Amino acid sequence: MIVQQCPDVLTSRLGLTNVLQYDIQLLDHTPVRLAPYRLSPPKMLFLRKQLKQLLDDGVIEPSNSQYSSPMFLVPKRENNYRAVVNFRALNKKIAIESVPLPDIHSACHWFGKARYFTTIDLNQAYYQIPLSEASKTLTAFCTDWNLYQYARVPF
Numbered sequence: 001m002i003v004q005q006c007p008d009v010l011t012s013r014l015g016l017t018n019v020l021q022y023d024i025q026l027l028d029h030t031p032v033r034l035a036p037y038r039l040s041p042p043k044m045l046f047l048r049k050q051l052k053q054l055l056d057d058g059v060i061e062p063s064n065s066q067y068s069s070p071m072f073l074v075p076k077r078e079n080n081y082r083a084v085v086n087f088r089a090l091n092k093k094i095a096i097e098s099v100p101l102p103d104i105h106s107a108c109h110w111f112g113k114a115r116y117f118t119t120i121d122l123n124q125a126y127y128q129i130p131l132s133e134a135s136k137t138l139t140a141f142c143t144d145w146n147l148y149q150y151a152r153v154p155f
Contacts, residue, residue: 014057015128022153024135025095031066032089036142043073043081047143050083055148059127063149065140085141087155129153 039047054060069090073081130152131139139150 016130017128021130021132022135023132024138026093027095028093033068034070034089036144037070037072039073039144044144046081047071047073047083051148059150059152060148061151063137063140063147065137065147065149067138067140068142068147069140071141071143085154090138126155127152
């Protein structure tokens with residue numbers, strides 16, 4: 001079985017590639033500075049735990065950036081939440097690459113006579129690509145108590 005053959009690859013731990021770094025290119029270099037959203041004490045406690053886990057995993061780090069986007073919580077099932085950063089203002093400044101992804105029919109051309117296809121769901125795949133040093137400060141987000149920035153691709 002593939003899980004037993006690749007125990008270092010197929011794991012619940014968050015990985016990090018060393019093949020590439022993502023570099024955010026901006027159209028406009030005026031910093032985004034938005035105030036933090038206010039949270040109730042129970043939600044603030046939940047967010048503190050989430051941020052501690054992201055800090056421990058090396059996904060985020062403390063920041064002193066001029067950029068600041070607000071973080072908030074989105075309700076999930078069973079009285080749980082997902083931490084989200086409102087990057088809408090930053091997203092308007094990012095130069096988007098318009099490279100289309102192939103669909104399965106056009107990809108068949110590349111795979112020749114293959115008969116079976118499968119997918120592997122990566123554990124939080126977007127957190128597995130490091131950001132360039134210049135891009136980290138662009139992803140800064142604020143809470144009521146601190147400013148953090150992503151060390152890995154957040155979107």
